[in-house]
Amino acid sequence: MLIFKQLFFGLLLPAIAGSGIFILAKSFAAKRSRDQTEERNGLSSGWLFSAALSVGYIVGYIGLEGLPPFPPREGVHWLCYLALIGLILGVFWHFSLWGRLISQIVISIVVPRLLLGSMFKYSWGQVEGIIWWVCIAVTIFIFWQIAQESFAILPSGAWSPFVYFGLSGGTALILAVSGSLRLAQHAGILVALFAAIWIITLVAQSDDKVPIFPIGASAVIALALTGIWMNGYFYEEVPTASAALLLISLFLTPVGRIRAIQRLGARRSTFVQIAVIALPVVIAIGIAVVLSGLFGENRNY
Template sequence: MLLTGVVIPGIVALALALFFWPARKPGRKPGRLPHWMGGVVLAVTFLTGWILTRGWPDWPVRESAAWLPWLAVGGAVLGWLVAHQRLPGPTVAMLRMLVSVVTIWATTQSLQTHTWQKAAWLWIIGLALVLFAAWSIWESVLAKRQGVLPPLLLTGFFSCLAIMALLGRTATVSQTTGILCAGLGAFFVVSLVRRDLDLSQSTLFVAMPLLAGLVVNAHFYAYMDVLQTMLLMACCLAVLLAVRFTPEEPQFAGLLLALLITVLPALGGIAWDLLNSNVQTSSSEEEDPYAEYF
């Protein structure tokens, strides 16, 4: 599963990214970069991994996770529109809010019917606002920085989600998140040779709806608890601190520090889960001192 879920999608993403963002020879002026291609490359990478691991996307959709490939396709189209047409800021913000609402609505339909019921729209709006806030934070990071830092931080963030999902006993979500990590990791590799790599808004129009779908599946349909989910989303606030204290052209130590600051809340959640699981395992393995009498 590692080959089909991570290695092959990563190779596809790397090949496409190197094609669209080739290394620039020393002394040459920077050419115009296809900013809208970030979302397309990430969506193609995700679809490649999805088809290899789970088959062709279902239609009509019958479960929450089955929305993920369609979210990637829709996000790529909207990302192309936003980047290619140069839409004004307020229009883009309204579009992000609309996508946030649609994403939460689509991925929580069974919850709306069986759990939330009359309070469904309160949940949808509340979760959509959380997604919108996280999306806005990451967009501000991508607007301020280009090159190595944004893909590194995004890869670290989604890697923490993959680990948390695995600890939450949902290997499917963890594996699916790994596909996304492979694509973002390829962007990071390309940024090492193309330091002016700019992911732009189009990448987030794919990554953020997928983030919402993956977190919804890991938390509401599996066993990623509230504390872990909150700590994961706290990384979106930590990234602001990381960017603030990172120089414009960071060296290795600066990149490592920025990554550590960004994922520190999630690492705390992972450590907490591992500690609790070890305690529960130890208590379950204790022998009953009275067992020999029965």
């Protein structure tokens, strides 16, 4: 019964909820492309794409953990609230460039303090805590920017959800072999969401020139992934090398804009770009498996 509950509430139900909203978002986006009245009125249906990811994750979170306590007592409890914050940001993301930038800076600063409160209180001294705080905040901000830009840099069509499906899947595998099955299930929610969106995009045969996700969806993706990664690295036993490789994988998306790769042609350059992004994730999984002791004596890391 426990396995059925985990599969249904942690994978199937989030995928159903998220994909349902995603289909609705695509239908509104198609209507908007035919009728520009919505855009002239300053309204946008792009927030529905954020809602697909946010609501899907929240459904999965509640299915696995129940309603999150407030105030949260653990770093994991913040993951649900981060998804909600991502949804709120996605609604207003298109209104102001400066508003987006200020929101990213503020949230990048606040999130480490919220998720890692016990580390600041019990493990780090004042100076060490400030150094960690600054480094993590800068990393979150930069990763958020990369995630936002990736929607335009990655090949259009089904490739964008496929990349995040692979990144989430790699995260889930690394957490699982590192002994954090609880966090692996949370990463599994993202795997189910991106898998469902990827399949829908393939079946729907979307316009290859139009990005699947609007930039507002970057808030949900960036906050969900960084939240899971921080919990895994600071509170569990995820290897440092694996965590670093997961983080830098998305930083390699601009490789597709290198002229030498573009000369290969659209199809080959796409495969090269995806392979370059996937390589750090595959290496990260391999490192986690080796250090987990599955194939012999466990090692310290």
